[in-house]
Amino acid sequence: MGVARYIKGEKDVIEEVIYPSGIRVKPFYGPKDLEEVGFDYEKDLGDPGEYPFTRSLHPLGYRSRAWTTRQYTGFGTPEETNRRFRWMISHGQTGLNVAFDLPTQMGLDSDDPRAEGEVGRVGMAVDSLRDFEVAFRDIPLDRIGTGLTINAIATVMLAMYQAVAEKFGYARDRISATPQNDILKEMIGRGAWIFPVDSAVRLVGDCIEYSVRELPRSNPVSICGYHIRESGATPAQEIAYAFEIAKTYIGNLMDRGLKPDQFVGRFSFNLNVFGNLWEQIAKFRAARKLWARILRDHYGVQQKKNLFLRGLFGGGGSGLTKAQPENNIIRGAYYALAAALSGAQTTALCSFDEAYTIPTPRAALLSLRTLEILMEEVGLRDTVDPLAGSYFIETLTKQMEEKILEEMEEVQKQGGMLQAVSSGAIQRKLAKQAYEFEKGLQRGEIVKVGVNKYISEDEEEPEVELHEYNEQWAEKQVRELKALRRSRDNRQVTRLLRQLERDAREGRNVMPTLVECCRAYATVGEMTGVFREVFGEWQEPSIL
């Protein structure tokens, strides 16, 4: 399992179709299939905007409001990032999505020896509030929502976002931040983890709890099936693992005495769109339905809006190829179509050049235009959930629901997500699946156009263009950081860092003190350093 299979007979006749999630697809579907899976309109679909929300979260879908587009942006220095933000907003983008460089993601200052060669390389370098003051200058923070792609130190960046907004005169109850804040998926797939599992999850909880109490418009966690899928998971596993991760965070919040109805409405999901069109659509519809059911039946969530599976369905990075890169423009359009047919509330699309470079402005704009064409030109806003009632789609949605539940049960059998990640069981499973997929690709059993089929002999693969690493930017960043350390009130910084250490050690929510640390221009490395000392670092389990 894990690999799509098309078994072919003579003359290209397709004899069998098996989707990665393990569902066998028939040559055609009819009323009998719906009967067989026990399809019931009221129970399985309901009208759009009604429980279980299979069709849509809102009664009018895109007719009331098109999706929010949120292309991932973030460049070297805060100045450059600010220019790019303003450019994207002037071109109609309605939300920002910030990329941080690796030292920032790992809680290291730009002058840390471990940061050498990485400052500003894959995103914006942030050392202190001063950098945020530059990056968010002239951005209407009360109108634009900001996704912060940060996990291990989501607490620090959320605190800094609040500090910068307040400094610019936006009250904290008017700002909308979405720190990614999903450390378990970093441990499964993306690798930007620092602290051991238990402490890391506690910080996730601190970030959520604080937002619930103090930042009414912020969405303090974005659970990323996305990266889990990129690491080798099937669509069913993507959803199952995301839900098991969400359940872990819910448990942490409940242990703090909060009721799910107080916070689950703030959860959002980041889910992937590449792969088989029908499987993606069924996945999203099944996911909306299952999430609502889990919250209602397991957690007693009552308020309707809290049952919504909200989030970004988009990206598609792993579907894109370096070979024949223009093909990615077409792939992106189909992935966006999958998202639109699934009723994605927020979306973003990887740029066609992303397989070999950091997106150029032209490529990023093309992605945005792809999304706009769907909404403005070809009729995706006309009616809600247009595929509803299709014998195939409804059967597949029911089957996908079963597959997701099976995968969730599998995790439960391993003792839940915390245990499955600590032991490395999930990581080993996904590595094996990724290996099988890659072998299938190399043998040509899985077709990738332009990669292992329809290859033009005279075609040269595009050269990988790495974002030019700007030594001068890095030097400037370091110079300014050093100047900052001399000019700020260092006694106050020391006092606040000691307070932070006590909060961390004694189990108090670290957020209030972090906000004060940020205001006093404590650096990311200093604040994270306190956590490193108190919590230690994670020793990842072997995958071999």
Added chain:
Amino acid sequence: MKRIKVLIAKPGLDGHDKGAKVVALALRDAGMEVLYTGLHQSVEQIVRTAVQESVDVIGLSIMSGAHLPICRRLMDRLRQEGVQDEIRVVVGGVIPKRDIPRLKELGVDGVFPGGTPFPEIVRSIQALFDTQT
């Protein structure tokens, strides 16, 4: 032929290690003995592990674009430890073609940009030892 022992290593801060894991599994399937360092390794840590485990090959996986400075430091370190002749170095990941000659100049024995077929990686590593004997 003796069993080749490979240390797959992820230097630096980048955490995208699907490629590293997948290649580790492929080399193991090809009969090599494979260790994987895990993430966030410094060059010093990688070399220390390689020496302690007496590996024949270090396979670096680098996606961040920092392959030239990292390889330069790694080769220096191997020389400092006096093991530059015992341990061969290969690199995979996001590597622009124009950097391949520069990596070779630094003393890297093989470069496998993303998408290199597993059999090719296996053959290239085995060839490093065929010619020696």
